[in-house]
Amino acid sequence: MTFGAQLAAAMDKFGPLSVGIDPSPQMLAHWGLPDTAEGLLTFGQAVVEASERSVAAVKIQIAFFERHGSRGIAALEQVLAFARHHSLITIMDAKRGDIDSTMAGYADAYLRPDSPLEVDAMTLSPYLGFDSLAPALDIAAEHGKGVFVLALTSNPEGASVQHARNEDGVAVAAMIAEAAAERNRGASPMGSVGLVVGATVGDAIRALPVPLSALNGPILAPGVGAQGAGPEQLAQVFHGITRNVLSHQSRAVLMAGPFVEKMRGAIQAAAGAAQFALRGDE
Amino acid sequence: MTFGAQLAAAMDKFGPLSVGIDPSPQMLAHWGLPDTAEGLLTFGQAVVEASERSVAAVKIQIAFFERHGSRGIAALEQVLAFARHHSLITIMDAKRGDIDSTMAGYADAYLRPDSPLEVDAMTLSPYLGFDSLAPALDIAAEHGKGVFVLALTSNPEGASVQHARNEDGVAVAAMIAEAAAERNRGASPMGSVGLVVGATVGDAIRALPVPLSALNGPILAPGVGAQGAGPEQLAQVFHGITRNVLSHQSRAVLMAGPFVEKMRGAIQAAAGAAQFALRGDE
Numbered sequence: 121m122t123f124g125a126q127l128a129a130a131m132d133k134f135g136p137l138s139v140g141i142d143p144s145p146q147m148l149a150h151w152g153l154p155d156t157a158e159g160l161l162t163f164g165q166a167v168v169e170a171s172e173r174s175v176a177a178v179k180i181q182i183a184f185f186e187r188h189g190s191r192g193i194a195a196l197e198q199v200l201a202f203a204r205h206h207s208l209i210t211i212m213d214a215k216r217g218d219i220d221s222t223m224a225g226y227a228d229a230y231l232r233p234d235s236p237l238e239v240d241a242m243t244l245s246p247y248l249g250f251d252s253l254a255p256a257l258d259i260a261a262e263h264g265k266g267v268f269v270l271a272l273t274s275n276p277e278g279a280s281v282q283h284a285r286n287e288d289g290v291a292v293a294a295m296i297a298e299a300a301a302e303r304n305r306g307a308s309p310m311g312s313v314g315l316v317v318g319a320t321v322g323d324a325i326r327a328l329p330v331p332l333s334a335l336n337g338p339i340l341a342p343g344v345g346a347q348g349a350g351p352e353q354l355a356q357v358f359h360g361i362t363r364n365v366l367s368h369q370s371r372a373v374l375m376a377g378p379f380v381e382k383m384r385g386a387i388q389a390a391a392g393a394a395q396f397a398l399r400g401d402e
Numbered sequence: 403m404t405f406g407a408q409l410a411a412a413m414d415k416f417g418p419l420s421v422g423i424d425p426s427p428q429m430l431a432h433w434g435l436p437d438t439a440e441g442l443l444t445f446g447q448a449v450v451e452a453s454e455r456s457v458a459a460v461k462i463q464i465a466f467f468e469r470h471g472s473r474g475i476a477a478l479e480q481v482l483a484f485a486r487h488h489s490l491i492t493i494m495d496a497k498r499g500d501i502d503s504t505m506a507g508y509a510d511a512y513l514r515p516d517s518p519l520e521v522d523a524m525t526l527s528p529y530l531g532f533d534s535l536a537p538a539l540d541i542a543a544e545h546g547k548g549v550f551v552l553a554l555t556s557n558p559e560g561a562s563v564q565h566a567r568n569e570d571g572v573a574v575a576a577m578i579a580e581a582a583a584e585r586n587r588g589a590s591p592m593g594s595v596g597l598v599v600g601a602t603v604g605d606a607i608r609a610l611p612v613p614l615s616a617l618n619g620p621i622l623a624p625g626v627g628a629q630g631a632g633p634e635q636l637a638q639v640f641h642g643i644t645r646n647v648l649s650h651q652s653r654a655v656l657m658a659g660p661f662v663e664k665m666r667g668a669i670q671a672a673a674g675a676a677q678f679a680l681r682g683d684e
Contacts (some may be wrong), residue, residue: 144503145558147509183500183507189518194472213504218465218497218529219557221426225465228427235678236471245499247529247552249559270529275501277531284566292566292574 123241123266124304127338130176130209131366135395138161138211138340139387141167141199141368143184151378160184164199167204167374170383172375173392176211179340179368180239197236209241211340215270217245219252220402221255227256231265241266242381243340247281249301257303257313266312266338271296272330274343284327291328297335304336310364314338319349319357319367324370332361339365346374350396359397360395367394405523405548405594406586409620412458412491412650417677420459420493420622420671422652423449423481425466429653433660439473442466446481450488450655452665456673459491460648461553461622462521492521492620497552499527500532509538513547516609523548525598525622529563532581539585539595548594548620553578554612556600556625573610579617588656592646596620601631601649613641621647627654627672633679640680641671649676 145155153159166178171178185192197319203210218227229235230242244253244267253269259269259333272282272293282293290298297315304311315335317325320343325332326338332339339358343349344367349357358365367388376386425445427437428463435441445460448679453460462481467474485492492611498508501507523542526535526549542549546633554575564575572580579597586593597617599607602625607614614621621640625631631639640647651672658668 123441131518142504144507167653181500181504181507183498183504183511186511186519187507187517188683189470189511190476191518193475197471215500215527215529216465217529218495219464219555220494221428222465224465225426225463225469229465229468229471235469236473237468245497245527245529247497247499247558247560247563248555249525249561249564250558251559272531275531275534277501278529279576280531280568280576281529281563284532284563286562288457292563295562315613367679371442380477400459 122264123309124307124337126240127209127266128309128368129178132279135391136176136287136350136398137175137374137391138179138368138396139167139171139175140179140181140182140368142374147374150375150385153316157188157195160188160192160287161198163197164195165202166377166380168199168208170380170387173204173382174387175212175365177214178203179211180241181216182212185202188227189382199237200239211268212242215243215245217248217253219248220255223252224255224259227259230258233263233264240267242347243268243270245270246296250296250378260374266296268314268316268340269296269300270313272317272321273322274320274347278381283324291330292326292328297332300330300337302336307336311337315338316340319343319354320347321357325357334365337364341365342368351393354394354397364397365398367398404546406592406619407456408522409458409491409548409648410591416456416458417673418648418680419457419673419676420461420648421449421453421457421577421655422461422463424463424652424656432657435472435531435660439470439477442470442474443477443480446477446485448662449661450481450485450490452662453490456666456669458648459493461493461495463617464494464496482519482521484675488679489531493494494521494524497525497527498674499535501530502537506537506541507535513545515545522622523550525550525552526577527552529533530580542594547560548596550596550598550622551578551582553597554603554606556602556629565606573612576612577611579612579614582619583613589618593619596622598622598656601625601636602629607636607639610627611682617646623647624650627651633675636676636679644680649680
């Protein structure tokens, strides 16, 4: 079963929300946890417990585990095993991007079965060109894994790169979307090469334009909640392509921690809002 | 002492070469080493020994350590300690790029004194806009550390993003260079916000143009050796700004391993060629 098919099934079953495992120093302090590898593990396990059977996926900000070196990464390995045990789809938000054997090395680290840090999908950054990501896309395809390539990100500074145009007048984000669609052609129910498109991008998808309706792959949409977008923005920004959208929330629901039951309530409310905004007709 | 000053002194003393610690599966096999954390450690220590007092810096491809999860990262911690003990400047080629607290998390992981993975500088990827890197640049400045921001990379696919132009006709790579120069203004002997510009970019610096002569910071230049550029390309591509260039070589010198003495010979030959190409007038 491909990642695209797995994710489509999980979104149908649990709704189109992913929750962040983002143990920033500030969030650890808010939870009353120490800024240590042990704190990371406790945090990650609590988010998994609160998310189980309520969301399609969890997305991990690996930066916060890298802060603690090998001990942080060991905690992450335990969190990933716990998430797998709870049947959650795991997305590593690593935003890796490189060339040749180095690009393959990153894909090997996160998408190879039985790798210590194996997940179901990872995010990739295409500053070196979409085609530089090919070794990772090939490894993902080989193992039924997925990727989400940054296209149009949720932060305002992203436009300086992502809205720039090539000699034919095509925007960078549009080139990325076209290349991803090419990889997804013919896949059913959808392909495994996703994009990251912020729910905060306003009219940019239509204005540039970025041809998302041809993607035939998942769209990971951060920006809802603490970054300012609401369910209305989700529905508006992704009008016509809402069925492929996985809405992502971190801070807004994590602030409901550290108590698992209270956080589960916040997650279920967010999942309901995402379901209504993106699949309200069902 | 800032990173810019440290690197300038090291380049004056040992010449403008950095050597890669890039234990790809293929290179480990070439060396007869196992593809394990122990293999990574042996490899890294040998490159450090061969580089000591012959080059300005070593640059680590962290992807190859991430492949082995927490055990790989523990090996990297030991390699970094070994490099520090041998007084080599360390550059983590991580190509990280994110926003807000996540961007700060990556900088914290690699640039905070006493972090398990502390290095002297790290590479950053600006797909989310140069300004999204601000938390990392601030942390670097606070601790006298450096960064190298990807501008014009050595791979041909990079042009699709890096040559794209904004509404004023300015290329993405040029915007990155201008923003880095802004950060380096007034620093002496040079600032600590460097760029990555491949030695293989041909005429692009003049053609786009990318205003490197105003950078007042270091330029990390991969592409020499296995990627096809020679000393002539170094001298041509960086004509007029050669004093700020740190030429980087990986595969070509690593192929001389596993024997340290033979590798040291290859490194010293490469260092001599870089010195002649970039500082031949001295």
